[in-house]
Amino acid sequence: MWLIYKKEITELLRDRKAVFFMVALPLVIFPLIFGIMFYFTSQAVTEAQTKTLTYAIVGKSFAPDLVSEFESIENLDLKTLDLASPDEDSLKAEVKNGNFDFIISIPDNYSEDLFRAGQIVFTIYLNDAELNTVQMRLSEIIDEFASRYQRTAFESLGVDEQAQLSLIEPMVIEKVNVADKRESIGALIGGFIPYVLFLICLQGAMMPAADIGAGEKERGTLETLLLSPVSRKDIVIGKFFTISTAGVVTALVTVLSAAVWALIVGQGMAVQAITEFMAAFDIIDILLVFLMLVPIVSIFAALLLSLSIYARSFKEAQGYMGPLMLIAIVPVAIALAPGIELKGVWAWIPLTNVALAIKELVKGTMDYMQLFAIFGSSAIIAALAMAFCVYWFNQEKVLFR
Incomplete structure (x- = not known):
């Protein structure tokens, strides 16, 4: 078994493509991809917040003071609306045709006297299918005017400031978050981390698995291997450990790479939340995240080896392995x-x-007694899949199909 393992590892290390998927992807390529995604996403959000938007106002005469405040907002360009009788359909068409980024309609009941005006409803026509910050930019001024008119109305009734608060919000829920910084951030990203780790581990094991089984069939070296004085069970176990080693190395590099890149981003870009989040981790937490991936790699290795043994060619093996994603x-x-x-x-x-478990480890709320169930169930599934590999490898009709 160990001779087979040594042989397969030696051949694996000679395969630059396999080494690339094991090391380069988790170490450099994936962090680079996520970094580029984060950069362009943040750029898009910044551009949406600072982009100069053209707009028009219907009903300017109803609220000249409010219109004046709108004109003072940066990155908003007020244009004249050339419509004799603007109705809803024509206003929609103006925005849809790209003549304006948005149009705001001020109702004719607009007044500082809220008792006379009643509820004042502004209508904004915009394309909300795209990323925009129109409502956020306008709400700040509208909310300010609403608060001012509200206070004036209460003062006219002789209601003091404390009573005003009671009338506006008679009941308030005050939230006290007992979760620490690590648990709060971990709850947000803890579910995403296993998604990335699982895919990377599978990707790292997939390339050597396809070559170890179907690849040997194509090269014609499988027959030579079967003539050696090594039992088929030992051959399968040796190949299984080779695939598992590739997956484990990928997992280790992935976890270390994620930790290092998080520290670099936190320190280099002065992101305090990331720095505090990483500072809450200790070496045991990082080690346990890595150990959690070992049973996953074992299950993936057994499944991949079964498919590779069954496939007639390297290309066919890759086709079978794709759905494993x-x-x-x-x-x-x-x-x-x-x-x-x-x-x-x-x-x-x-x-x-x-x-x-990875989600709980990231949050710092792991119940370590559950490790017995996790490793126990994973070991059972991996053992069953491994037994099927041995059975598969003993079937001549499968081996030489």
Whole structure:
């Protein structure tokens, strides 16, 4: 078995493509991809917030003081609306045709006297299918005017400031968050981390798995290997450990890379939230996140080896392995569902329990007693898949199909 393992590892290290998927992807490529995505997303949001928008106002005469405040807003360009009788359809058409970014209609009941005016409803025509900050820019001024007129109305009734607060908001819910910084941030990103880790580990094991089984069939070296004085069970176990090693190395590089890049971003870009979040971790937490991936890699390795043994060629093996991405995604999706926690039966469901455990580790709320269920159920599934690999490898009709 160890001779087979040594042989396969030696051949694996000679394969630059496999080494690239094991090391370069999690170490550099994926952080670079996510960095580019974050950069362009932040750029799009910044551009939406600072972009100069053209707009028109219907009913200027009803609220000259409010119109004056609108004109003072930066990055808003007021244009004249050339419509004899602006109705709803014509206003929609103006925005839809791109003549204006938005149009705001001031109602004819606008007044400082709220008792006479009643509720004042502004209508904004805009294309809300795109990223925009129109409502946010206008709300600040409208809310200010609303508060001012509200205070005037209460003062006319002789209501003091404390009573005004009671009338405006008679009941208030005050929230006291008992979660620390790590738990709060971990709840936001904890479900996303297993998604990335699972896919990277699967990707790292997929390339050597396809070559170890189907690749040897294509090269004609499988027959030579079967003639050696090594049992087929030992051959399968040796190949299994090779694929597992590739996946484990990918997992280790991924976890370390994520930790290092998080520290770089936190320190280099002075993002205090990330710095505090990473400072809450200790070496045990990072080690446990890595160990959580070991049973996942074992399950993936057994499944990938089975498909590789069955496939006639390297290309066919890759075609079979593609759908396995769903196996990596579905458990994470289940773990993200509301009410799903690392308790009871969920602690025994393979893949999903690991996704939940990683989420809990990131949050810092892990129940370490659940490790027995996690590793136990994963070991059972990996052993069954491994036994199927051995059975598969002993079938001549499968081996030489």
